[in-house]
Amino acid sequence: MPKDVAIFDYEVISNISNHILKLRNDSKDSAYRAINYESIILYYKTGEYLNNILKLHNYGDGCIAEIAKRISAIDPTIKGFDKRNLYRMRQFYLTYPDFEIVSTLLTQLNWSCNVTIMHRSKSESERMFYINLAIREHYSVRELNRQIDSAYYQRTLLSTESLKPSKMPDTIKHEFMDTYVLDFLNVSKQYSEKDLQSAIVSNLRDFILEFGKDFAFVGQEYRISVGNKDYYLDLLFFHRGLSCLVNIELKIGEFKPEYMGKMEFYLEALDREIKKPHENPSVGIILCAGKDDEVVEYAMSRSMSPTLVAEYQLVLPNKEILEQKLKEYSQMIEMEAQNEL
DSSP states (O other), X not given: OOOOGGGSOHHHHHHHHHHXXXXXXXXXXXXXXXXXXXHHHHHHHHHHHHHHHHHHHTOOTXXXXXXXXXXXXXXXXXXXXXXXXXXXXXXXXXXXXXXXXXXXXXXXXXXHHHHHHHHHXXXXXXXXXXXXXXXXXXXXXHHHHHHHHTTHHHHHHHHHHHTTTOOSOHXXXXXSOSEEEOTTSOOOXXXXXXXXXXXXXXXXXXXXXXXXTTEEEEEEEEEEEETTEEEEEEEEEEETTTTEEEEEEEEEEEOOTHHHHHXXXXXXXXXXXXXXXXXXXXXXXXXXXXXXXHHHHHHHTTOOSOEEEEEEESSOOOHHHHHHHHHHHHHHHHHHHHHHO
């Protein structure tokens, strides 16, 4: 005879309920992905067809407006096939002539993200960078626009060379950047490290967007005890992808060599007292308002500590300046390669 409801194990009931909800949510996600896949393929094929028809009849772009009007007249309930979107579909096809890229990568993004990347990227490499970034980080279109506004692509490429002094393995190093943009903090002109710390915690969602969604916040002014004394870490995070604690020390001025010794002490304490046995060694980031790369190199040359020195900016960077730096860097690399021949 079935058990009376009153004597059921409610932990079992809860687990069953959670599993049913998970099945439901997984099915919903699968349905959304399937719909999105078919939509992106539809837009691509529509763009291909439009392009071929315009070429066949030697029609200009003005024909697209007439086609949009006719579609609306035939069925006024149809959405997404207006003049503006038909132009985008044709451009989508022309931008990505390789259908394999569309079917394997671009179908993982919604139409708004695809349009944003297509319109706002200046090169194929920049487009592919933002495509892969948006897929990996599951960006919304708002988050994607913010990263493009902050020149995330240019800053990432420039960081590759700037982080070389660090002894940190490349597998870890590529998760971090040389410069972070914290334009969302809105701190006053005269601010302290405490002000900066509080502003970051108050804007944690945007801070994690800038650093990467694998960051999970552990604590502010995190206390560790060594001997008979307590020490307080500015900001402590856990990086899910790297499976390690990440200590971020904030400095409102330029980097000073003595910051390295303090960070090494903190990382040793974290590894001995806080790190779990299955986790990787802790990583440190010294986040300064400015830094002299030569001073950083000297300070880190004999250190085996997994520490990076990065700079933060409180305003959006000038993309033109960053692109000029990238151009100069590329020319330098090309000259070095030619000299080696």
